[in-house]
Amino acid sequence: METGTVILIVVGVYLLISLITGIIPGLRISKSVDGYVAGDRSMNVMLLYFVMGASIFSAFAFLGGPGWxxxxxxxxxxxxxxxxxGIIPLYFFGPRAWRLGKKYGYVTQAELLSDRFDSRLMSVMLAVLSVVVFIPYLTIQMKGAGFVLSVISEGRIPEWAGAGFTYLIVLVYVYFSGVMGVGWSNAFQGLFMMVLAWVLGLYLPFALYGGVGPMFEALVDxxxxxxLAAPGLAGDGSPWNWAAFSSAVVVSAIGFSVWPHFFMRSFAAKSxxxxxxxxxxxxxxxIFLIPILIIGFSAILIFPGVTPADSILPHVLMQLELPAIVIGLFCAGTLAASMSSGDAILHSAASVGVRDGISKATATPVSDSTERMLIRILVIVIGLISYYFAVASEVSLVALLLASYGGVAQIFPVVFAMFYWKRATKAGALSGLFGGMLVNVFFLLNPALKPWDMHEGVYGLAVNVLLLIAVSLLTKPDDPKRVQKFMEKPVV
Amino acid sequence: MSHKPASRKPGYFLFFGTWYPNNRLVFGLLGLFIQLGVIWPLYAVFSGAEPFILGLPLSFAWLTLMLLLAFAGMLYLYITDNTRLDREHNERVRAQYQAESKGQNGEPN
Incomplete structure (x- = not known):
């Protein structure tokens, strides 16, 4: 059989399985918002494990990791x-959020925060922030999918068609099944990615150098x-400095656990x-990032000068004259990485946009079925906006994504205060969040004004925490009865 | 917090007026070590390319070790948390049972 045909068959089978695993679970969940957004709070350990894992590892990890x-x-x-x-805070936040969600019906992060601080403004602010950081994230996933299909088919599938077709499938199962569709397809996609990462990460060094050890020795020689010495090189090839590396790690670690789509998975847990x-x-x-990075290292000596660096993985695969089935599997694996993040983001962006943004801003109560319909409409709208950016714009989206961590990290102090600091007040939380976001955006747009070469999120966080504490202490304490509800400890 | 008992609570420690289980202290120290291990200054000590450990450069091997340590630490936290919560649950059930069998009608504690 011709190579191209084999690849397309492998990819086609993969997409079909994704579609089926995405749609079937949706037939069983209830027709409520709880069912659509939080899966009726019925996810078991395995499902939740894959949803959490897969929704963070995206096309960026699969293409950008080796590229870096x-x-x-x-x-x-x-x-x-x-x-x-970065994952550790969720061990403490998650169960608290879950209990409150079960008791009072919360399904998003902003609902929790706006109730604790008694502020609709906060809910709308968080919804806007979430959708703003989600769209570039989703756009990257679409670009990744289109890009891979185009490289592998040697241009026969244009990027717009690859991205469009892949995300049409995602749209279908997110539209029908909500979070349970995301869960089951992620379990399948996650397993697929892990196996592929390990196989490639071990195969390439062995095929090119005779082993992982010999590969790194060859690099030193x-x-x-x-x-190979941390913190590695900066974008221009000069050595990176520790301040920039450490602050990037710290800001991302802080932002990691409060990514709205990641955090709200807590509500979907069974117990x-x-x-x-x-x-x-x-x-x-x-741990699967380890072989992913090894793939990138394996290409440094054999294929110098490949640009853009993010294309190194497909580049290597095309050069090695591998069997068609392996290339097909890789192609499907990258699509899995892209789709598993893309579906989760799409679903969360729409849920957050409707529940925390639109319905809080207009303050008119809507019925469950209307809300579910609105979420579905927004799924399509956000999908189309991201698709437009993916095919029409040349903006550097990876830079935008890395920057968005600075914005997301600003949510951490208020989440922490919600669960652990009684004295935090509405005014304190709002001014902290707002001030932090403002400073973060200011230094993002004016990097030359930064006092030290650190991630702009650090400055945002400093102002955020300072304002949160100072303004809270200067204002009257919040209603203790309402505050106490958020401070209760786990008992089971 | 004045309503908390001033006397020692076995298996707990006092921090800013709130009692926390002892495993939080162990985990907190380990977490601090790991956090410093992935940034300056601690990571800077183990940041070289050589020596090689199991075929990986020192910088890569050290990071892998931090990842495994974090996993071990969280497993420890999970297991000790469950043991404590189960024990406290059993104690509550037993206390309630004893209170009922004695014929007391006060709130079980």
Whole structure:
């Protein structure tokens, strides 16, 4: 059979399985918003584990991870570094959020926060922030999917068609099944990605150098030792500095656990224990970044000068004359990475946009079925906006995504205060969040004005925490009865 | 918090007026170590390309170790939390049972 045909068959089978695993679970959940957004709070450990793992590992990890290792060496360790501690806060926040959700019916992060601080403005602010950071994230996933299909088919499938077709499938199962569709397709896609990452990450060094050890030795012998020493190289090839590396790791670690789509998975858990267990098992998913980075390192000496660096993985695969089935599997694996993040983001962006944005801003009560319909409409609208950016714009979206971590991290102090600091007040939380976001955006747009070469999120966080504490202490305490509800400890 | 008992609570420690289970202290120290291990200054000590450990450069091997340590730490937290919560649950049930069998009608504690 012709190579192209085999690849297309493998990809086609994969997409079909994704579609089926995405739609079937939706037939069983209830026709309510709870069912659509939080899966009737019925996810077991395995499902939740894959949803959490897969929704963070995206086309960016699959293409950008090797790309960074290839072009900037040890700087890529940052991608592993922030997740190591970044997941820990969720072990403490998650069960508290879950209990409140079960008792009072919350399904999003903004609902919790706006209730604790008695502020509709906060809800709308968080909804806007979420949708703003979600759209570039989704756009990257679409671009990744289109890009891979186009490279592998040697241009026969144009990028717009690849991205469009892939995301049409995602749209269908997110539209019909909500979070349970995301869950089951992610379980399938996650397993697929893990296997593929390990196979490729071990196969490439063995095929090219005779092993992982010999590969790194060859790099040192070739005078690339500086590249392997942390914190690696900056974008221009000069050594990166520790302040920039450390602050990027810290800001991303802080932002990691409060990503709205990640945080709100807590509400979908079946029980507190299954939630805690899936969080504890999370690092086993992270280990799969190790072979991913090894793929990038393996290409440094053999294929120098590939641009853009993000295309290194498909580039290597096309050069190696691998069997068509392997290329097909890789192609499907990258689509899996892209789709598993894309579906979760699409679903969360729409849920948050409607529940926390539109319905809070207009303050008119809507019925469950209207709300469910609105969410579905927004799924399509956000999908189309992102698709427009994916095919029509040339904006550097990876830069936007990395920057969006600075914005997301600003949510952390208020979430922490909600659960642990009685004295935090509405005025304090609002001014902290607003001030933090403002400073973050200011230094993002004016990097030359930064006092030290650190991630702009650090400055935002400093102002955020300062304002939160100072303004809270200067204002009257919030209603203790309402505050107490958010401070209760786990009992089971 | 004045309503909290001033006397020692076995298996807990006092921090800013709130009692926390002891495993939080162990985990907190480990977490601090790991956090410093992935940024400056601690990571800077183990940031070189050489020596190689199991075929990986020192910087990569160290990061892998931090990842495994974080996993071990969270497993420890999960297991000790469950043991404590189960024990406290059993104690509550037993206390309630004893209170009922004695014929007391006060609120079980």
């Amino acid at each position: 290792a290839y072009s900037r060496g040890a700087a890529a360790f940052y991608i592993i570094g922030f997740g190591v501690t 070739a005078g690339q030792a500086a590249m 507190e224990r299954s939630l805690r267990l899936s969080i504890v098992l999370y690092p086993t998913f992270q």
